[in-house]
Amino acid sequence: MKTTEILIDDLTVTIVRSARRRRLTLEVDPKGIRARAPSRMPVHDIVDFVELKRDWLHKALQGLPERSPVVPFADGAEVLLHGVRTKVRFLVGQRGAIHLTDDALWIPVLPSHLPIVESARNKLVRWLKQQAAEQIEQRVAHYAAHMSVPRTPRHAIKVRDYKRRWGSCDAKGNLAFNWRIIMAPSATLDYVVVHELAHCFEFNHSRRLWQIVEEIVPDRRVHQAWLNAHGYQMYTL
């Protein structure tokens, strides 16, 4: 994939080219406007298309939720967990596992050569990855049975550190998920699981794929919107 940025009138558009893509699509989210284009499409075709869609793009940009400022990770900062803003508190000098109470997510952290905040972050990320792996595995098992996904009984399920995607499914039915999805509401995590499992039937984002998804998650657009609106808050760690 190749990414370039161009200014079209007053709109900054990131062009993402991919050999697998057959036609041009535009996306708007809090990170901006992205044009996903086939690798050889001439730039002037992209510019023409963006100009054609100007009004729609402006409306979409105005409709985006206001971004709340991102607070750096620290003792007392908040992180998203299952869609809920949750205060983190460091328990400096204490041993033990991370635990959640009604008040906060408590992170015991022992002094080391690293700054306390780094040690706490590392421990929290490991814990979140573990939580994500457990929940995703359980939800994949549930939905794979429910959707009669071929290639059962076992999919390899990996939890990864993705920059820009929530999950993937390869041609063999191996699934990978972004561990940060544990920060989203459980219903949104379920949508991502169903979406990736649907790729076991339909590799591309065709109408058929969305039909399969919507049979299980009729309000899938709500979850897509949540991810678009909150995705950036999931990258504060």
Ligand SMILES: [Zn+2]
């Ligand atoms: Zn997909």
